[in-house]
Amino acid sequence: MEGSSIRTLEKICVLCGANYGKDESFVKVAHRLGEVLGKRGINLIFGGGSIGLMGCVSTVVVVHGRRVLGIIPSAFTEKNLIGKTCGKKLKVATMHERLLKMMEFSDAFIALPGNASPGGFGTLK
Numbered sequence: 001m002e003g004s005s006i007r008t009l010e011k012i013c014v015l016c017g018a019n020y021g022k023d024e025s026f027v028k029v030a031h032r033l034g035e036v037l038g039k040r041g042i043n044l045i046f047g048g049g050s051i052g053l054m055g056c057v058s059t060v061v062v063v064h065g066r067r068v069l070g071i072i073p074s075a076f077t078e079k080n081l082i083g084k085t086c087g088k089k090l091k092v093a094t095m096h097e098r099l100l101k102m103m104e105f106s107d108a109f110i111a112l113p114g115n116a117s118p119g120g121f122g123t124l125k
Helices: 025-039 052-063 074-078 095-105
Strands: 011-015 043-046 068-073 088-092 108-111
Touching: 011 025, 011 095, 025 043, 025 052, 043 052, 052 068, 068 074, 068 095, 088 095
Parallel strands: 011 043, 011 108, 043 068, 068 088
Antiparallel strands: none
C-alpha cells in the first residue's frame, strides 16, 4: 500500500497478576510469552512484580537478553507486596499513574488471564 509504513514493536506491556492464577496452564502461557518476546527482541514493560505470572514473564524475558521495566506504585514497594523487580524499576505514586506510564512507554499491550481474587477485575481496570 502506497505511503504506508510497518511499525515495529520494540516494547510490549504485559498485564498479568502477581499470582499464578487458578489454572496451571496460565504459567505455561506466561513462560512461552516471555520466550517469544525475548526471541523476537521485544523489551517488556510490566507491573514490576517478581512473583506470580509477572515474575514468570519478566524472568524469561531477561534470560533472553531483553530489557525489562517494572512500573510500581509506591504503596506496593513499601509493603513489599510484589517481591523484587527483575530489571529496571520505576516507582510511581498511584495505580492511575502506573497505567499512564505503561501507556507512555509501550508500543502494544497483552493481557494474560489469572486473577485469583474472587470477583476481582485487576487487569480489566
